[in-house]
Amino acid sequence: MKSLEDLKKLREKSIQSMNMRYVENGVRVQVGMGTCGIAAGARAVLNKFLEEINAREITNITVTQVGCMGECAFEPIVEVVDANGDSSIYCLVDERKVPEIIEEHIVNGVRLDRYLLSGVKR
Amino acid sequence: MDDLSLFMLDIVENSFNAHAKTVTVTLSDSIHENRLSLEIIDNGIGMDQTTLEKVTNPFYTTRTTRKVGLGIPFFRDSALQTGGDFAIESTPNVGTKIKAIYVLNHIDTPPLGDIAQTIQAILVDPRMERFVFDFITDVDTFHFDTDEVRAILGDVPLTDVGILGYLKEYIHTSIRTIRGGAI
Numbered sequence: 001m002k003s004l005e006d007l008k009k010l011r012e013k014s015i016q017s018m019n020m021r022y023v024e025n026g027v028r029v030q031v032g033m034g035t036c037g038i039a040a041g042a043r044a045v046l047n048k049f050l051e052e053i054n055a056r057e058i059t060n061i062t063v064t065q066v067g068c069m070g071e072c073a074f075e076p077i078v079e080v081v082d083a084n085g086d087s088s089i090y091c092l093v094d095e096r097k098v099p100e101i102i103e104e105h106i107v108n109g110v111r112l113d114r115y116l117l118s119g120v121k122r
Numbered sequence: 123m124d125d126l127s128l129f130m131l132d133i134v135e136n137s138f139n140a141h142a143k144t145v146t147v148t149l150s151d152s153i154h155e156n157r158l159s160l161e162i163i164d165n166g167i168g169m170d171q172t173t174l175e176k177v178t179n180p181f182y183t184t185r186t187t188r189k190v191g192l193g194i195p196f197f198r199d200s201a202l203q204t205g206g207d208f209a210i211e212s213t214p215n216v217g218t219k220i221k222a223i224y225v226l227n228h229i230d231t232p233p234l235g236d237i238a239q240t241i242q243a244i245l246v247d248p249r250m251e252r253f254v255f256d257f258i259t260d261v262d263t264f265h266f267d268t269d270e271v272r273a274i275l276g277d278v279p280l281t282d283v284g285i286l287g288y289l290k291e292y293i294h295t296s297i298r299t300i301r302g303g304a305i
Contacts, residue, residue: 003292007274010288014278033243035193038132039123043236043243047290050242054283063283064248067139 026060027106028081034068040075041094048098049078058106074117080105091117123196125235126160131243132193133162133220138249139184140166140218145244146254149237151226151301154260157206158224158231165217174212197222204228238294241266242286255293262300266293 031037031046042065049063060083069077074091080101081087088111090101097115104110113119123129130147137145142164150159169177176182180195198208201222212218224231237257244253245268257264271280271289278285 004271004274007271007285007288007292010285011275011278014282014284033131033135033247035132035135035196038128038135043128043131043239046243046246047239050246050283050286054287062281064246064281065243067135 025083026062027083028079029061029063029106030066030079030081031063032067032069032075032077032079033065034072034075036068036072037075037077042076044095045076045078045093045098048095049102052099052102056102056107058102061106071117074120077117082109089117090115091120123200123232125233126158127235127237127240129197129200129222129232130160130162130237131240133197134240134244134253135247136193137162137164137166137218138247140164140168141249142166142217144252144254145250146256148256148258149234150258151234152258152260153226156226158226159221161219161221163217163219168214168216168218169212170214174210177210194220200224200230200232204231206231234297236294237297238290241293242290245286245289246281257297257300259300261302264293264296264300266296 029049031042031049033042033046046063046065053061053063069079071077071091076093078090078093078101079087080090088105090097090112093101093115101112101115104112123132134145134147144165146163148161150157152158177194178198194210197220201208201224204225205228206225207223208221210218210220241253241255244250250268253268255266268280275285280286
């Protein structure tokens with residue numbers, strides 16, 4: 001069984017990569033976590049973002065969660081705010097789309113227009 | 123909502139919306155008593171009696187983005203339909219306490235779900251200041267407190283993705299162990 005003792009070792013390791021990871025004004029990823037988002041699978045989407053960012057050792061990025069974004073029928077909704085402040089709102093996000101958003105948008109800087117809320121027909 | 127861990131996340135979100143600084147969740151899983159209970163206590167702004175009477179109504183919400191509020195009605199109904207119980211108490215400026223009790227062997231009692239993923243989602247909420255979680259079975263208990271974790275971490279943030287991954291695994295393994303290998 002894991003214990004919190006191991007957390008001390010992990011702390012040392014984290015300190016070494018800290019300078020790289022925590023830079024002001026980096027990319028922000030915000031996952032909508034209202035009742036609608038949760039019921040639609042937002043928690044798994046958040047989890048996938050955290051796992052991928054950890055596995056790929058992406059730095060200069062913050063993942064947080066926010067409340068209902070008001071477009072419940074299009075949940076899970078994820079807002080990506082680039083370092084320059086540009087916002088992209090992705091809708092109907094699932095675990096499969098997460099690696100794609102990370103690879104294309106966050107790593108390569110190319111917005112995925114086909115997944116944007118603004119591109120969805122009502 | 124498919125399982126108890128999703129209800130837990132949804133209700134804790136309410137606590138943060140109510141500006142709670144500390145949220146305490148106790149999950150009690152007793153085969154002897156044939157009872158599964160989930161209790162959420164916060165020190166948020168609380169509710170007056172009039173509001174409290176309205177929160178289990180699905181057509182009541184404080185949100186301005188939509189006209190329905192399904193979180194608490196879903197949670198209450200899920201417990202009541204197993205023959206269990208549901209209670210909500212609140213005091214303005216003190217906080218709110220919600221408790222749902224399920225009859226463990228009832229067919230409609232939801233599975234536990236991924237508690238570790240729910241706690242991970244709670245930890246990344248920027249409004250979270252302190253989160254305390256206790257899981258109690260007939261034979262063992264598991265205790266988690268962000269203050270204890272922070273004491274070990276020092277200046278390393280709890281929201282570091284590496285730390286979060288570790289904590290998720292730690293919580294998952296601990297719960298599985300005290301439930302005798304089942305999750």
